[in-house]
Amino acid sequence: MNKRIVCICMSVLLCLTIICMDTGTDVHAGYYEENDKYIKQRVADRMKEMSWEEKIAQMILVKAPAKNAANIQEQYQFGGYVLFGEDFENSTPEKLRNRIYGIQKASKIPMLIAVDEEGGAVVRASRYRQFRSTPYASPRTVFSAGGWNGIVKDTKDKAKFLKKLGINTNLAPVADVAYDSSNFIYNRSFSTNAADTSRYINLVVNNMKQEDMISSLKHFPGYGNNGDTHTNLIHDYRSYSSFKNRDLKPFQAGIRSGCDMIMVSHNIVHCFDSKNPASISPKVNKYIRNTMGFKGVIVTDSLSMAGVRSFTGSEGESAVRAVQAGDDLLCTEHYKETYQALLRAYKTKRISKKRINASVKRILMMKYRRGMNGRFAVRHR
Numbered sequence: 312m313n314k315r316i317v318c319i320c321m322s323v324l325l326c327l328t329i330i331c332m333d334t335g336t337d338v339h340a341g342y343y344e345e346n347d348k349y350i351k352q353r354v355a356d357r358m359k360e361m362s363w364e365e366k367i368a369q370m371i372l373v374k375a376p377a378k379n380a381a382n383i384q385e386q387y388q389f390g391g392y393v394l395f396g397e398d399f400e401n402s403t404p405e406k407l408r409n410r411i412y413g414i415q416k417a418s419k420i421p422m423l424i425a426v427d428e429e430g431g432a433v434v435r436a437s438r439y440r441q442f443r444s445t446p447y448a449s450p451r452t453v454f455s456a457g458g459w460n461g462i463v464k465d466t467k468d469k470a471k472f473l474k475k476l477g478i479n480t481n482l483a484p485v486a487d488v489a490y491d492s493s494n495f496i497y498n499r500s501f502s503t504n505a506a507d508t509s510r511y512i513n514l515v516v517n518n519m520k521q522e523d524m525i526s527s528l529k530h531f532p533g534y535g536n537n538g539d540t541h542t543n544l545i546h547d548y549r550s551y552s553s554f555k556n557r558d559l560k561p562f563q564a565g566i567r568s569g570c571d572m573i574m575v576s577h578n579i580v581h582c583f584d585s586k587n588p589a590s591i592s593p594k595v596n597k598y599i600r601n602t603m604g605f606k607g608v609i610v611t612d613s614l615s616m617a618g619v620r621s622f623t624g625s626e627g628e629s630a631v632r633a634v635q636a637g638d639d640l641l642c643t644e645h646y647k648e649t650y651q652a653l654l655r656a657y658k659t660k661r662i663s664k665k666r667i668n669a670s671v672k673r674i675l676m677m678k679y680r681r682g683m684n685g686r687f688a689v690r691h692r
Contacts, residue, residue: 351676425525
């Protein structure tokens, strides 16, 4: 009888392990059992202490300044910095950790320290041998070599690698579904199959959560077979049904898995909004919120990209239009222009206090829930 009980217990444990590893299902449903009432109250209290200038700065994710980053942060109190290749190229793990420590020390509220470490074509940190002996492989390559368990292992290893450097946000995973190898996004996407990509997104998001690494699905509503908005303004004329049956499925999977952020592209997707790029479209924002049910942070792709700048006329105006549309966090290279444009828009009532408060609340809730301040999250092992 005892042997039978032991066998049953072992079988149950094995099944749970397989579920966790293979599907990404969070068997620890209470892994983050936040006391939401407590967190919301602390966020509300913190927001009462913030000036409107600080609230506006909290909505900006800045390309990390090469010099005086800590001093600049002390002055502005931005929501976060994004690190690029040059931040790693002539540095070492120890130097980078010390730099990030100095930046965080200058922050009244813990900063997002973000990077694009997708694997394969985009590896800002691991491409440099002083940080890692080999760059992280693309998701396609990882899966080809190790299957779904390989994806889990790679996700966890990547999160641990970044955390040791002081990085708490990976602007990944890529949720785009490419059509074929000729597409711009193909080398960065997981698959040309929506179901496989959805399973991949589910796994990655769940395992990033378990490692306290903030995630960002990109690039909503999906590049598909379109070109690169880094250099051009792209018009996407695909039908809504093609998005619903293909491109949107990985994003929905990520939302169900509890992703922290969704990054919107600068494509003009005509079935959603024929007049505006997705990043500054109220219609796209409402779709993400109301139809897809996403309650987290909506972040723009870089507002320095040529596509959106050619549409609005300037990076500052792009930022204002993005906030008016409902976006929460604005990626920018030119922090002074972006900050001043938002501040003017607030003072001239182009952006309301209510609109700013809604975004700042979402950003702070995300930060505290992901362990960026131990006072605000109750973690259960």
